[in-house]
Amino acid sequence: MEVANRTYRDVLRDRRLAGLLVGDLLANMGTGMIIVAMPVQTLSIHGGVPKAIAIGIVEAAPFVLSTVLALAIGLGRVRVPPRTLLVADCVLRALTFAVLGVLAVTERLTLPILVFGLLFGATFRMAGSSSRRLLATSMAGEHGRFAVNGLLGLNLTFALYIVGPVAGGLIVATTSAGVALFFDACGALILLVAVLVSVPRALTARAAGERQATAERQATGARQADEGRQAATGGQAAAEVQATGEEQPPGKAGHRGTASRRGRMGHRGETTTGETQAAGAVTAQERASASRESGWRILRRRPVAARLLVVEFFFNFLYMPIEVALPLYVQAKLNAGASGLGLMWGALGVGAFIGAALVNQLRNLPQRHVLIAIIGLWAMCPIALAFVDDLALALIVFGLGGLVWAPFTPVAYSFLQSGLRPDEQQQVVTLWTTGATVAAPLGLALGGPLVEVAGSAGGLILSGGLTLLLLPIAAMAVLRREPGPAARLAGSSP
Numbered sequence: 069m070e071v072a073n074r075t076y077r078d079v080l081r082d083r084r085l086a087g088l089l090v091g092d093l094l095a096n097m098g099t100g101m102i103i104v105a106m107p108v109q110t111l112s113i114h115g116g117v118p119k120a121i122a123i124g125i126v127e128a129a130p131f132v133l134s135t136v137l138a139l140a141i142g143l144g145r146v147r148v149p150p151r152t153l154l155v156a157d158c159v160l161r162a163l164t165f166a167v168l169g170v171l172a173v174t175e176r177l178t179l180p181i182l183v184f185g186l187l188f189g190a191t192f193r194m195a196g197s198s199s200r201r202l203l204a205t206s207m208a209g210e211h212g213r214f215a216v217n218g219l220l221g222l223n224l225t226f227a228l229y230i231v232g233p234v235a236g237g238l239i240v241a242t243t244s245a246g247v248a249l250f251f252d253a254c255g256a257l258i259l260l261v262a263v264l265v266s267v268p269r270a271l272t273a274r275a276a277g278e279r280q281a282t283a284e285r286q287a288t289g290a291r292q293a294d295e296g297r298q299a300a301t302g303g304q305a306a307a308e309v310q311a312t313g314e315e316q317p318p319g320k321a322g323h324r325g326t327a328s329r330r331g332r333m334g335h336r337g338e339t340t341t342g343e344t345q346a347a348g349a350v351t352a353q354e355r356a357s358a359s360r361e362s363g364w365r366i367l368r369r370r371p372v373a374a375r376l377l378v379v380e381f382f383f384n385f386l387y388m389p390i391e392v393a394l395p396l397y398v399q400a401k402l403n404a405g406a407s408g409l410g411l412m413w414g415a416l417g418v419g420a421f422i423g424a425a426l427v428n429q430l431r432n433l434p435q436r437h438v439l440i441a442i443i444g445l446w447a448m449c450p451i452a453l454a455f456v457d458d459l460a461l462a463l464i465v466f467g468l469g470g471l472v473w474a475p476f477t478p479v480a481y482s483f484l485q486s487g488l489r490p491d492e493q494q495q496v497v498t499l500w501t502t503g504a505t506v507a508a509p510l511g512l513a514l515g516g517p518l519v520e521v522a523g524s525a526g527g528l529i530l531s532g533g534l535t536l537l538l539l540p541i542a543a544m545a546v547l548r549r550e551p552g553p554a555a556r557l558a559g560s561s562p
Contacts, residue, residue, distance in 0.1 A: 100232010
């Protein structure tokens with residue numbers, strides 16, 4: 069009997085898992101404060117560097133070394149336990165932002181120091197982000213994975229789009245941007261404590277993979293023993309019938325034929341058992357070497373997951389021009405200023421929060437079809453927004469966009485992880501996180517020239533239209549199943 073996916077309430081009954089999720093929430097709140105504080109801090113120390121260039125350098129700095137490390141894990145053979153990576157990320161982030169905060173409040177922080185601090189302080193940023201997901205989903209188990217991915221999305225939405233920026237704005241307005249840096253350091257320390265207290269030291273992807281492989285070998289051994297007993301019984305019955313076959317009347321010849329067939333089946337069963345043992349040895353050998361494989365090599369064996377990675381990248385990539393177009397759209401089309409822009413982002417955040425909360429209700433729906441529906445519904449949002457010239461109506465449209473967009477990431481990660489063995493999770497999830505994150509700066513680079521040529525409303529229409537073009541490609545990539553037994557190994561089970 070198939071076990072249903074667990075609910076939010078079910079997984080939160082695990083105190084260790086709940087502790088890790090609370091730490092994740094508070095750490096994200098610190099990051100949300102930085103979204104507001106960092107540009108303000110940059111503008112106060114940019115010196116002779118143009119403002120836009122200074123902000124761009126500061127925003128890009130955390131991605132450089134963290135991308136290199138994440139690609140080394142996802143594409144190479146660098147293997148570090150997720151718990152170790154997350155602890156290193158928390159320690160380095162806490163130290164970096166504490167030092168930067170001290171320099172900022174004492175007015176000794178300069179732009180080069182800020183850039184180099186973010187460059188090295190965020191070395192484990194992407195690897196730490198994927199490690200949070202790996203550890204939480206490992207603690208929840210297979211049937212709690214969907215709920216945990218939903219809760220992680222809920223944390224991120226609530227902290228980054230609602231509470232974090234508001235709290236950061238208040239702190240900057242009442243004190244200074246440097247003070248907000250301390251809050252990010254505190255968030256990292258809280259997550260560090262949560263990891264040390266809640267996550268067992270032995271909980272790594274490799275250990276989980278070894279436990280699962282052991283369980284499967286034990287199950288295979290029991291199955292082989294049953295087959296061997298059945299084969300021996302069949303062979304013995306055949307021998308007994310053949311020994312007494314000459315004394316039977318001609319009318320019993322059919323029984324002799326049946327017995328002979330049973331005897332042959334017994335021999336075939338013995339051969340199958342031997343083949344099963346050989347296959348089991350090969351499987352164990354494959355699992356033993358899986359942790360040394362790159363994420364890309366694993367994805368090549370799972371075409372559905374590889375195709376979905378491409379869809380994920382372009383879905384995020386095509387969203388980014390909206391971030392360039394929205395401030396201009398609010399000013400030109402809605403005739404609103406900074407307050408109107410703040411309301412628009414707030415509407416998106418509220419909609420995304422509701423959408424993330426509703427992910428739990430999608431847990432038993434076909435994940436492939438849910439992903440395709442999200443892409444299509446989100447694509448309609450910027451197109452509809454381009455034709456709206458009233459702020460209240462624009463808030464409703466953008467809020468609905470957040471509602472349908474928020475479930476995409478948790479559903480996509482749940483779909484991905486359901487087709488991977490535990491010893492393959494770290495490489496592939498890290499590679500996915502990197503691909504999704506790198507899509508953001510690349511999309512922004514495209515968004516500037518695109519919006520400059522097409523205008524704010526035209527940029528919104530192009531973003532939505534290109535996403536609609538992605539829809540049939542995504543449908544072919546995700547809905548197409550692999551033939552035969554390879555379908556399950558290709559990650560197509562949901």
